[in-house]
Amino acid sequence: xxxxxxxxxxxxxxxxxxxQCDFVYVSGDAYVDHPSFGAAIITRLLEAxxxxxxxxxxPDWKDEKSIQVLGKPRLGFxxxxxxxxSMVNHYTVAGKKRKTDAYTPGxxxxxxxxxxxxxxxxxxxxVYKNVPILIGGIEASLRRLGHYDYWSxxxxxxxxxxxxxxxxxxxxxxxxxxxxxxxxxxxxxVSDITYVRGTVYRTREDNIPSDAIVLPDYAEISQNKKRYAxxxxxxxxxxxxxxAQTMVEKYPNKVCVVQNPPSYPLTxxxxxDVYSYNYMGTYHSSYKALGxxxxxxxxxxxxxxxxxxxxxxxxxxxxxxQGRIIQTRSHESIVNEATxxxxxxxxxxxxHDVGGPTADFRQPACKxxxxxxxxxxxxxxxxxxxxxVNVDHTDYVKLLRKVRSIPGVKKVFVRSGIRYDYVAADKNxxxxxxxxxxxxxxxxxxxxxxxxxxxxxxxxxxxxxxxKKFVEKYNKINSKSxxxxxxxxxxMSSHPGSRLEDAVKLAEYVRDLGYMPEQVQDFYPTPSTIxxxxxxxxxxxxxxxxxYIPKNPHEKAMQRALIxxxxxxxxxxxxxxxxxxxxxxxxxxxxxxxxxxxxIKEKQNSSNKQRTxxxxxNKSTRKSSTNNRRRKNH
Numbered sequence: 001x002x003x004x005x006x007x008x009x010x011x012x013x014x015x016x017x018x019x020q021c022d023f024v025y026v027s028g029d030a031y032v033d034h035p036s037f038g039a040a041i042i043t044r045l046l047e048a049x050x051x052x053x054x055x056x057x058x059p060d061w062k063d064e065k066s067i068q069v070l071g072k073p074r075l076g077f078x079x080x081x082x083x084x085x086s087m088v089n090h091y092t093v094a095g096k097k098r099k100t101d102a103y104t105p106g107x108x109x110x111x112x113x114x115x116x117x118x119x120x121x122x123x124x125x126x127v128y129k130n131v132p133i134l135i136g137g138i139e140a141s142l143r144r145l146g147h148y149d150y151w152s153x154x155x156x157x158x159x160x161x162x163x164x165x166x167x168x169x170x171x172x173x174x175x176x177x178x179x180x181x182x183x184x185x186x187x188x189x190v191s192d193i194t195y196v197r198g199t200v201y202r203t204r205e206d207n208i209p210s211d212a213i214v215l216p217d218y219a220e221i222s223q224n225k226k227r228y229a230x231x232x233x234x235x236x237x238x239x240x241x242x243x244a245q246t247m248v249e250k251y252p253n254k255v256c257v258v259q260n261p262p263s264y265p266l267t268x269x270x271x272x273d274v275y276s277y278n279y280m281g282t283y284h285s286s287y288k289a290l291g292x293x294x295x296x297x298x299x300x301x302x303x304x305x306x307x308x309x310x311x312x313x314x315x316x317x318x319x320x321x322q323g324r325i326i327q328t329r330s331h332e333s334i335v336n337e338a339t340x341x342x343x344x345x346x347x348x349x350x351x352h353d354v355g356g357p358t359a360d361f362r363q364p365a366c367k368x369x370x371x372x373x374x375x376x377x378x379x380x381x382x383x384x385x386x387x388x389v390n391v392d393h394t395d396y397v398k399l400l401r402k403v404r405s406i407p408g409v410k411k412v413f414v415r416s417g418i419r420y421d422y423v424a425a426d427k428n429x430x431x432x433x434x435x436x437x438x439x440x441x442x443x444x445x446x447x448x449x450x451x452x453x454x455x456x457x458x459x460x461x462x463x464x465x466x467x468k469k470f471v472e473k474y475n476k477i478n479s480k481s482x483x484x485x486x487x488x489x490x491x492m493s494s495h496p497g498s499r500l501e502d503a504v505k506l507a508e509y510v511r512d513l514g515y516m517p518e519q520v521q522d523f524y525p526t527p528s529t530i531x532x533x534x535x536x537x538x539x540x541x542x543x544x545x546x547x548y549i550p551k552n553p554h555e556k557a558m559q560r561a562l563i564x565x566x567x568x569x570x571x572x573x574x575x576x577x578x579x580x581x582x583x584x585x586x587x588x589x590x591x592x593x594x595x596x597x598x599x600i601k602e603k604q605n606s607s608n609k610q611r612t613x614x615x616x617x618n619k620s621t622r623k624s625s626t627n628n629r630r631r632k633n634h
Contacts, residue, residue, distance in 0.1 A: 003278050005033055005285070006043055007054045009069055021054040022046070023181070024073040026120050028089075028112035029082030029103040029295075030287060031057040033280040036299040037083055038137055042177055044277035051075075051181060057284070058104065058111045061119045064127050072131060075184045077124050079165065080137030081116035083295070085526060087151050090114060093524040094553075095151070105283070106291035114151075117143075121163030132190040134180060135159065136169035141321050142528040144170045144200045144259060145235060145249050146218045148228070148536040150525040155222045158249065158257045160200055166190045168200040171321060172307065174274060175263040197241070198263030205254040209246050212258065213238070217250035225537040226544070232533045233541035239319050241265065242373025265308070265327045272333040275304070281344075298352060301344075302415075303337055305329055305399065306356035310365040310380040310389075311419055313449075314460035314530035315495065315523065318357050324374045326361045335402050342408035349410030354403055359416045360423065360431065362395040382460050385425050393423075393431035404438060414439040420446045420470040421462045429477065436477050436485060444474065447490040450502070451509045458497030458534065458547060489513075493559040494550045495523040496534035500581050503559040507574075507594055508586070510563055520563045522556060565594045 059066035100107035143159040176198035221228040238244040244261040558577040561570035
């Protein structure tokens, strides 16, 4: 097998002796052949199973020729927005255009369209009327049924319909991709491929499966927020491959979108296979002159060891995309990847991460999940850790020991995040000891997100008391070892349920920490999360109770400013928020106060200015004073 990038033009195809590709992959990202990029995994997976795959990266959606550079594929086009939803990639939560794009050569903005999957799908359909189009990746996965779109502030249709595609693959896609490829290769019409797990297809109302759950139709959820919340939660309860049922969403003119149950998790061997393919490990060579692709910098020397997360945070879309069942690679596969890293000329001895969505999850939450799936009516870690959860870091400790003992490896960092509640519940402190000793450098970043239990409940996060327990453990271990290391917490402002009073409570906690967070994340309502459903509907879909939603831009600005209350530019917002909450006691000179009363400062400054400006009647005194000031300045 040739070790090279996949063909990106006809000349590359000719080098391989190809007349036609089987599949052409169209991506909103630059072409980076590294397994941290979903496009690389899917294309190499197909290649490993004998298919000829070409790659079109960031085509000009205004030019039909850009989609024709590899010609018509034999089996179909594969379309993805890239590693991020295109709208999140383009805009901040405040709706401002981002200044750079880490997934584009040179960081240039504007190389992909808004709603990339829809635009690319329609461009292909315009040029190639009858070629199968299969869409996938994060943007398609999280928009697979009717969904709230923050940027247009309305319920959008399934992206399958708007893109003109034939089939949508959701989740990570390896199993469904191979099954679809085999079906197309055997001559089955794409319209007849309705049985593949992890896919969504369109049909007519008289062809929907008889055992499917019929969701509220699109017209209803577009007009009734409560019905949308109910529909969303039904979808949420059907994200597990062992318990999920087929679901149907109806549209006008008897059109229906059918979602099959999710694909089953990868076995360890299948997961190992995915990471054994012939990746180039970097961006396409044509990008060097353009400044390269920044997204590779952090992940080039990072290792993915797992998938999935049973943490279940409400603002996270992982439940809808990767699922709650943990999938892991073997130690041998990971050690082999780390060993190969040491042979890279750019490797300096530091592995930036060995982890995944949650680094320290190395097995399913409990044994039941292996054949019965996750519980549909409860979370593993929320509101407290389930008694059936197997809290055990033994395997992860062994893995990290093996990786850091590889010749040429100076240090192995754990940067993808740990679950502090899971660590706090582990009676064996070996992992935390070794984490502090070997795998961080001065700071450990964790994500308590807030300190108000009211807000934490809406986030699906454990109570603040559990976080405090973890910090006590962490500080105790560092004190014993003589290391001066700190916990750096991430906080989120304006999450559904967060009132100004909660933001003040968080500000007081930040005050007691003794430093101000450099970055604060405003809640971002991305598709297919419980928190986004709350934001749009005002209901908690878990209970159907009403939820307070901080939507007013000025209030959101106050909540954010409170967390960074020391910044001079935030003074007036902080003052206004404190007075509005009846917390004038936090304005003053006491060490417990957040801000001083500026009016006193202004009077002092005014008085000082008057004294400075008072003319002297003695010329020699004025001259002497001037000389003294000059000497002090020097």
